[in-house]
């Protein structure tokens with residue numbers, strides 16, 4: 705199966721074109737106020753238009769109100785929404801009525817039946833990430849092998865040097881990264897972005 709590649713933390717049209725040109729399947733736009741990679745819905749919308757019809761655009765949110773998520777996703781014209789934080793299944797279900805959802809799990813969530821049941825909704829895909837999103841901390845893939853949900857995506861400290869090994873161990877449907885692809889917070893390093901996409905494609 706082809707692994708989908710998402711390059712997150714896009715803050716400019718320039719970097720959107722860079723990631724799309726490198727072959728990324730999806731670009732992430734972070735709307736969480738706490739993020740040093742926060743982008744406005746207007747810039748995200750323009751960047752999404754610039755990359756054309758094929759590349760997915762994912763709006764990333766952390767513990768934000770439902771109205772804010774739906775309004776921002778609409779204003780930015782994203783094609784999917786990524787939800788981090790302590791959120792009820794009712795909340796996730798409501799967002800999934802309007803947008804495909806990447807629902808972020810932490811390693812501690814993986815053994816929990818209640819959490820996993822809340823994910824079995826049409827249009828909701830699990831994404832396993834480190835406890836602190838955007839921190840560049842890789843997970844212990846070998847320890848998670850038996851718990852990793854089929855069809856889930858993987859994030860957490862991925863970069864050109866380790867993404868092939870992560871794919872080999874967990875066989876995720878998609879991989880997602882930000883910290884290790886940057887020259888500085890919110891600005892992509894072109895070489896790292898190209899090397900990340902290539903390494904994931906070759907894995």
Ligand SMILES: O=C(O)c1ccccc1N[C@@H]1O[C@H](COP(=O)(O)O)[C@@H](O)[C@H]1O
Pocket residue numbers: 712713732734736738739740741764765766788833834837838839840841859860861862880881882883884
């Ligand atoms: O990166 C951030 O600032 C951020 C803030 C709030 C929610 C999510 C955030 N980033 C997400 O973190 C993962 C992976 O990050 P990293 O590669 O380990 O640095 C990715 O899903 C981003 O969307």
